Amino acid sequence: MDLGIAGRWALVCAASKGLGRASAAALAREGVNLVVNARDPDTLVDTAAWLRTLDPTIEVIAVPGDITTASVRETALAAAPQLDILVNNAGGPPPGDFRNWTAQDWQRAVNANMITPIELIKACVDDMAARGFGRVVNITSSSVKAPIEALGLSNGARAGLTGFVAGIARQARLASNNVTINNLLPGSFDTGRLRSNLASEAKGSGKSVEQTAEERQAKIPAGRFGDPDEFGALCAFLCSALAGYLTGQNVLLDGGAYPGTF
Numbered sequence: 680m681d682l683g684i685a686g687r688w689a690l691v692c693a694a695s696k697g698l699g700r701a702s703a704a705a706l707a708r709e710g711v712n713l714v715v716n717a718r719d720p721d722t723l724v725d726t727a728a729w730l731r732t733l734d735p736t737i738e739v740i741a742v743p744g745d746i747t748t749a750s751v752r753e754t755a756l757a758a759a760p761q762l763d764i765l766v767n768n769a770g771g772p773p774p775g776d777f778r779n780w781t782a783q784d785w786q787r788a789v790n791a792n793m794i795t796p797i798e799l800i801k802a803c804v805d806d807m808a809a810r811g812f813g814r815v816v817n818i819t820s821s822s823v824k825a826p827i828e829a830l831g832l833s834n835g836a837r838a839g840l841t842g843f844v845a846g847i848a849r850q851a852r853l854a855s856n857n858v859t860i861n862n863l864l865p866g867s868f869d870t871g872r873l874r875s876n877l878a879s880e881a882k883g884s885g886k887s888v889e890q891t892a893e894e895r896q897a898k899i900p901a902g903r904f905g906d907p908d909e910f911g912a913l914c915a916f917l918c919s920a921l922a923g924y925l926t927g928q929n930v931l932l933d934g935g936a937y938p939g940t941f
């Protein structure tokens with residue numbers, strides 16, 4: 680299937696590992712030029728070099744730095760000649776007990792997982808509308824639909840972003856000009872983030888990481904964790920020319936783990 684986006688420009692935030700990297704890879708395979716970002720410059724440069732091998736005709740620009748800061752967002756936005764696609768992503772907040780979280784912990788989580796994507800959306804959607812094409816995908820979490828107790832900072836901050844997106848995605852000024860904004864909700868995907876969450880869960884329960892991982896997979900109807908490439912493929916489809924009528928949605932990708940009908 681040709682997704683019809685070869686030659687477009689995408690900014691993929693937090694893209695040196697995991698779901699962001701897999702999303703950038705799926706776009707690279709479609710011939711999309713990329714601006715990729717992450718904090719550690721060495722890993723980011725390696726990822727950018729690998730992305731170039733997926734399609735030697737594309738340009739890949741690496742912008743290292745913390746995407747939750749205004750100056751890095753400005754540099755990332757300015758790196759492409761124009762932005763047709765924005766994939767919002769950042770590290771998730773740490774797990775814990777809400778009784779121990781300070782106002783500063785909440786501000787950090789809300790800045791990373793709500794304000795940062797909103798600022799990036801604000802900076803590019805009107806230009807996308809003026810050009811008649813734009814795709815925004817926010818990587819959020821299945822915790823938006825089914826809260827995960829220990830990830831209260833994530834549940835709260837991402838719910839705020841979700842409410843905001845539900846409103847603006849439906850602005851006629853954007854939707855009638857072929858600009859779509861959707862959220863992609865990962866369940867359990869086999870990434871560094873998942874492995875570190877499993878390690879902290881194992882430490883708390885006294886079980887091994889392997890046993891903790893097995894028990895978690897047994898609760899997923901698919902019987903396994905997701906492969907980041909499966910996530911990247913759906914992200915690329917949401918960014919495609921074919922997906923112009925899909926906007927304001929929360930697309931859950933979780934191997935059947937969420938038990939509800941809707």
Ligand code: NAP
Binds near residue numbers: 697746770771866
């Ligand atoms: P990951 O494998 O740990 O990768 C995170 C990526 O984000 C890395 O490239 C990291 O590079 C970059 N990053 C983190 N904080 C950043 C920041 N402030 N600025 C720029 N780059 C940053 O994580 P993942 O599993 O792909 O998760 C991605 C997002 O999906 C997270 O928000 C996570 O909470 C959410 N999620 C994941 C799962 C899952 O099962 N994997 C499930 C639900 C939700 P640097 O460290 O070098 O910056």
